[in-house]
Amino acid sequence: MEKSTSVLLHTKKPLKRTWINRVFALVYASTVLALLYHHLHTLLITTIITNKSTNNAHISVALLMLVADMVLAFMWFTHQIFRLFPIKRRAFPENLVKDESKYPSLDVFICTADPYREPPMDVANAALSVMAYDYPTEKLSVYVSDDGGSQLTLFALMEAAEFAKHWLPFCRLNGLVVRSPEAYFKSLQPSDSLQNIHDMKVLYESMKKRVENVVIRGSVDCSTDDSELDKIAFSKWTEEFTSQDHPSVIQVILESKINKDVNNNQMPNLIYVSREKRKATPHHFKGGALNTLIRVSAIMTNAPLVLTIDCDVYSNDPQTPLRVLCYMMDPCVDPNLAFVQFPQRFNGINKNDVYSAEFKNWTEIDAVGLDGILGPNYMGTGCFFRRRAFFGTPASVVQPECPQLRPDHVPCSSSLQEEDVLALALDVSRSNYEASTQWGSEMGFIYGSLVEDYYTSFLLHCKGWRSIYCNPDRPAFLGNAPINLHDFLIMLKRYSIGLLDMAFGKTSPITFGVQSMNLLQALGYTHYSFWPVWSIPITIYASDPWFIVYAFLFAGSYVQDFMEYILNGGTYAKWWNNQRMWMIRGISSFPFAVLEYTLGCFGLSAPGYSVTSKVVDVKQNQRYEQGMFEFGVASPLFFPVTTTAILNLVAFSSGVVQIWRNANAGEDMFVQMFIAGFVVLNSWPVYDAIIFRADTGKMPLKVSLISVAFACIIYLSVASAF
Ligand SMILES: O=c1ccn([C@@H]2O[C@H](COP(=O)(O)OP(=O)(O)O[C@H]3O[C@H](CO)[C@@H](O)[C@H](O)[C@H]3O)[C@@H](O)[C@H]2O)c(=O)[nH]1
Ligand SMILES: [Mn+2]
Numbered sequence: 001m002e003k004s005t006s007v008l009l010h011t012k013k014p015l016k017r018t019w020i021n022r023v024f025a026l027v028y029a030s031t032v033l034a035l036l037y038h039h040l041h042t043l044l045i046t047t048i049i050t051n052k053s054t055n056n057a058h059i060s061v062a063l064l065m066l067v068a069d070m071v072l073a074f075m076w077f078t079h080q081i082f083r084l085f086p087i088k089r090r091a092f093p094e095n096l097v098k099d100e101s102k103y104p105s106l107d108v109f110i111c112t113a114d115p116y117r118e119p120p121m122d123v124a125n126a127a128l129s130v131m132a133y134d135y136p137t138e139k140l141s142v143y144v145s146d147d148g149g150s151q152l153t154l155f156a157l158m159e160a161a162e163f164a165k166h167w168l169p170f171c172r173l174n175g176l177v178v179r180s181p182e183a184y185f186k187s188l189q190p191s192d193s194l195q196n197i198h199d200m201k202v203l204y205e206s207m208k209k210r211v212e213n214v215v216i217r218g219s220v221d222c223s224t225d226d227s228e229l230d231k232i233a234f235s236k237w238t239e240e241f242t243s244q245d246h247p248s249v250i251q252v253i254l255e256s257k258i259n260k261d262v263n264n265n266q267m268p269n270l271i272y273v274s275r276e277k278r279k280a281t282p283h284h285f286k287g288g289a290l291n292t293l294i295r296v297s298a299i300m301t302n303a304p305l306v307l308t309i310d311c312d313v314y315s316n317d318p319q320t321p322l323r324v325l326c327y328m329m330d331p332c333v334d335p336n337l338a339f340v341q342f343p344q345r346f347n348g349i350n351k352n353d354v355y356s357a358e359f360k361n362w363t364e365i366d367a368v369g370l371d372g373i374l375g376p377n378y379m380g381t382g383c384f385f386r387r388r389a390f391f392g393t394p395a396s397v398v399q400p401e402c403p404q405l406r407p408d409h410v411p412c413s414s415s416l417q418e419e420d421v422l423a424l425a426l427d428v429s430r431s432n433y434e435a436s437t438q439w440g441s442e443m444g445f446i447y448g449s450l451v452e453d454y455y456t457s458f459l460l461h462c463k464g465w466r467s468i469y470c471n472p473d474r475p476a477f478l479g480n481a482p483i484n485l486h487d488f489l490i491m492l493k494r495y496s497i498g499l500l501d502m503a504f505g506k507t508s509p510i511t512f513g514v515q516s517m518n519l520l521q522a523l524g525y526t527h528y529s530f531w532p533v534w535s536i537p538i539t540i541y542a543s544d545p546w547f548i549v550y551a552f553l554f555a556g557s558y559v560q561d562f563m564e565y566i567l568n569g570g571t572y573a574k575w576w577n578n579q580r581m582w583m584i585r586g587i588s589s590f591p592f593a594v595l596e597y598t599l600g601c602f603g604l605s606a607p608g609y610s611v612t613s614k615v616v617d618v619k620q621n622q623r624y625e626q627g628m629f630e631f632g633v634a635s636p637l638f639f640p641v642t643t644t645a646i647l648n649l650v651a652f653s654s655g656v657v658q659i660w661r662n663a664n665a666g667e668d669m670f671v672q673m674f675i676a677g678f679v680v681l682n683s684w685p686v687y688d689a690i691i692f693r694a695d696t697g698k699m700p701l702k703v704s705l706i707s708v709a710f711a712c713i714i715y716l717s718v719a720s721a722f
Contacts, residue, residue, distance in 0.1 A: 007095040009326040014372065015086040024560040025080060031553045032073045039065040068540040071533050076557075078527035081520050082365065085372030089470060093322035096329070104328070105139040105303035106321055107387075109293045111286055112311040113147040114243075117613040120156030121211050122311055125180040128160055129314035130307070131268045132171045132179035135321045138256045141269035141301045144311075145289040149246045149274045151237045155220045156211045158230065161253045161270055163207045165261040170200050171318070180314035182208075183347075183478070248276040248429040250296065252416045269301065269416065276431040283431065284440060285609040286380075287452035291444040294390055295428035298405045300416045303387065310381040312614050313344055313479030320476040324384045327468050338389035338465035339375075339457070342382040343367065345475035348483070352573035354627050354685075355488045356581035357481030361561075362528070365568050367469045373521045375467030377528075378457035382477040390444045393463040398442050402428070448505065450498030450607060458502065458509060458525050462516040482612055483624040489589045489637045491612050496532040496593030497600070501607075503529040504597075532597075535590035538583065554675075580682045587640040623697050629685040630697040642690070642699065642707035645683035647714060652676040 043062040108130045112123045127142050146153045163181075171179050174196075178184045181204045188197070214220055222231045236249050254270035261267055275292040277283055284291075290308060297303070305328065307321070324340050327333050343363040358364075367376040388407045392398035400406060404424060413421050427433065434440060440447035449455040457467065470476070482488045502508060509529050513522035558579070565575040599605040620630060631638060655673045689699040 008092055009095055009330045010089060010091040012087055012089050015088055028556050032076055036069045039069050064540055068537040072537045078523045081524040082369030086368045087372040091323040091326035093319050093326055096322060096325055100136045104305045106305045107297045107301055107303040108142045108307045110144045110309055110311055111289050113611045115148050115150040115152045117611050118311050120153045120215060121208055123153055124156045124160035125182045126311050126314050128164055128167060129180035131164055132168050133321055134318040137266045137268050143271045143273055143293050143297050145293050146274040147289050149243045151220050151234055152215050154272050155214050157253055157272055159207050159211055166203055169261050169263045179318055244277050245279050246277055248426050249274040250425050255416050275429040278431045281431040284447045287445040287447050291439050292429045294444050295405055296425045299425045302409055302411050306385045306387050308383055313381055313477045316478045317474050317476050334466055336394040336464055336466050338460050338467055339383050339385045340468045340470050341376050341379055342470050342476040344381050344477055344479055346481050347478045348480045350624050350627050352577055352627055354577050356578040360570055365564055370524055371469035374518050376469040378453045380453035389465050401437050449501040450494050455502050461521060484630040486633050486635050487612055490610055492585050492589035493593045494610055496590055497597050499529045499531050500597040532590040532593050535586050538586035584641055587644060588637045631689050631699045632697045634700040634702045638703045639707055642686055642703055643710040645686040646707055646711040648676045648679035652680050
C-alpha cells in the first residue's frame with residue numbers, strides 16, 4: 001500500500017492470482033508446444049523423408065499449419081503479460097486539500113467530426129456534462145474541436161451555453177450526479193415531478209427542439225432575432241465553405257471573466273474551434289484535431305491538466321477531476337506520471353451485449369494488468385493528461401516553435417477575445433501550420449496510425465512516462481457503442497489497420513518497444529498491435545484434421561477466458577456473445593484489415609477514418625434491444641461469416657447422417673462434429689437472418705447467394721483434394 005505523507009489520497013493493492021490460473025497457463029503452454037512439435041514434425045516428414053513423392057500441396061498445408069501454430073503461441077505468450085501483476089486502485093477525493101486555489105486549471109478537449117453522424121445535441125450534452133464538473137469554475141475551460149466544420153454544431157453549443165446558465169446552478173443546488181441533461185431527464189422516475197425539475201425540463205426540451213430544427217433545415221437562419229455577435233460568427237459560413245475546405249473558425253462562446261450564470265456566479269470558458277482544412281493538406285484525423293486544440297488552448301488558457309473525450313460520451317460523475325488530483329497531486333506518485341485513464345463504459349448496450357461492444361477484456365481486464373507494470377494505454381477518451389507530457393521526455397522538454405505554446409507559459413492577456421490572442425489562435429490552427437514543425441512526431445499526439453491513442457501512449461511509455469488506470473465503481477464516463485453489426489465490424493477493421501500500422505512500422509513495439517521500455521509492457525503493446533493476426537490461426541485451424549489437440553486447447557482457453565470474464569463481473573450470456581464476436585471479427589474485420597493494410601503498403605489503398613455513426617434509428621434500436629443481429633447492408637464483411645455458417649451447417653448435418661448410417665463412424669468424427677456443432681450454435685443469428693427474418697436488418701439476398709456459391713466452391717475444392 002502506498003501512503004502520501006499526510007493524508008491518504010489513494011491506495012493500490014495487488015490482485016491475487018489463483019493457482020487455477022497457473023494450472024491453465026501450464027496446460028496451455030504444453031499444448032501449444034505439442035502443436036508446434038507436431039506440425040514441425042509433419043513438415044519435416046513431408047519434405048525430407050517422402051522426398052520422391054513430394055506433393056507441393058501437402059508441403060504448403062504443413063507450412064501453413066506451422067505458421068498458424070507460431071502465431072497462436074506468440075499471441076498466447078504475449079497475452080500472459082496482462083495476467084502477471086494486476087492491481088486495484090482507489091482514490092479518496094474527500095481527503096484533498098480544501099483550498100481550491102491550489103488546484104491546477106483544467107482544459108477539456110471534446111472532438112466531433114460530422115454533424116450527421118454525431119448529432120450536435122450529443123456534443124452539447126457532452127460539453128454541458130463537463131462544464132458542470134465539481135471543479136473551480138474559473139479554472140475550467142472546454143474546447144470543442146469540430147472537424148465537420150459545421151455551423152450546426154456551433155449553433156448547438158451557443159444554445160447549450162445559454163442553457164448552461166440555468167443548468168449549472170440547478171446541478172449544484174440539487175446535488176445532481178448525472179449532469180448531462182439528456183441522461184438526467186431520461187433517468188427521472190414519474191414520481192420526481194417537482195416544479196423546478198419540470199421547469200428545467202421544459203427549458204431543455206425547447207432548446208433541443210431549436211437545435212434539432214436547425215439540423216433538419218441544414219443551416220442557421222440569422223435573419224431573425226439573433227444578436228449581432230452571433231451573426232458575425234455565422235457569417236464565416238460562406239458559399240465556398242465546405243467541411244473539407246474552409247478557413248479556421250474560433251469562437252469564444254463563454255468567457256469565465258465575463259459571463260455569469262442566473263445566480264451571478266462565474267461560468268467556465270467554452271470555446272469552439274474548427275481548424276482550417278484544405279484538400280491538398282493532410283489533416284491527420286483525430287490526432288491532428290487534438291494537436292490543434294493543444295495549441296489553441298495553450299494560447300488561451302494553457303492549463304497544466306488536459307482531459308480528452310469524444311463527443312459520444314458524457315461525464316457520469318462530477319467528482320472525476322478530483323479523483324485525478326488524488327494521483328496528480330500526491331507527492332508519493334511517480335513524477336513521470338503522464339496520464340490517468342478512465343475506461344469508457346457504456347449505456348444503451350442491450351442486455352446481453354450481442355456485439356460484445358464493452359471490450360471488457362481489453363479495456364477492463366487487461367488494463368488492470370498493465371496498470372501493475374507501468375501503466376495502461378491511452379484509450380482515446382476519458383483520459384487526463386499532464387500537458388507537459390506532450391513535449392518530450394520527463395527529463396528534457398522539446399521546445400515548440402513559438403514561446404506561447406510552451407507548457408510552462410502563462411497566458412497573461414486580460415481577455416480570451418483580445419485581438420492578438422485570437423489572431424495567434426487562428427494562426428496555430430492553420431492547415432499548413434505544422435509543416436516543418438515537430439507536431440505529430442516529437443510533440444503532441446503522434447501521427448501515422450489510425451489508432452492514434454494506442455500509438456501515442458506507446459511512444460509516451462517508450463520515453464519513460466508512466467500512466468495510471470482508474471476504474472471507479474461509478475463509471476466516470478458513459479457513452480454509446482454502435483448498435484449495428486456492420487458499423488461495428490467497420491470500426492474493428494479501422495482499429496485493426498491502425499494496429500498493423502504500428503506492428504509493422506519503424507517504431508514497432510516488438511523491435512523498438514522492447515529496447516525502449518519495460519520488456520513486459522512492450523510485449524503487452526505487441527500483443528494488441530498484432531491483434532489482427534488472430535485471423536490466421538482462426539481461419540487455418542478450421543481445416544486441420546489433427547483436431548483432438550485443438551479441442552483440448554480450445555476447451556482450456558475457453559474455460560480460462562470464461563472464468564476471467566465472470567470473475568470480472570460479466571454474465572454468462574455476455575461471455576457467450578463475447579466469444580462469438582471473437583470468431584466473427586477473426587474472420588471478417590481482421591482479415592479484411594490485413595488485406596487493406598497490405599494493399600496500402602503497395603500504395604493501392606489510402607488510409608481513411610470512417611467516423612462511426614452515433615445516430616440511432618428507432619426501428620433498428622428496437623431490434624437491438626431484443627438482442628437481434630443487424631445485417632441489412634450487402635457488405636463483403638458478411639461473406640466469410642455467412643459462408644462459414646453455411647459450411648458448418650452442411651458439415652454438421654452430413655455428419656449426423658453418416659453417424660446414423662454407420663454407428664462406428666461416430667468415434668473418429670466426434671471432435672469434428674463437436675467443432676462444427678459449436679460453430680452452428682454460434683451461427684444461429686446468421687441462419688435466422690437468412691431464412692426467418694423479414695425486417696430491414698435481415699441478411700440481404702445478395703450476401704446469402706454469394707456465400708452459398710463460396711461454400712460450394714470450397715466444398716468442391718476440398719472434396720477433390722482429398
Ligand atoms: O477526422 C477525424 C475523425 C474522428 N474524429 C473524432 O474522433 C472520435 C472517435 O471517432 P469514432 O468514429 O467515434 O471512433 P471510435 O471507434 O468510437 O473511436 C475509438 O477509437 C479511436 C481510435 O483508436 C479513438 O480515438 C477513440 O477515442 C475511441 O473511442 C470522435 O469523437 C470523432 O469526432 C475527429 O475529431 N476527426
Ligand atoms: Mn466513439
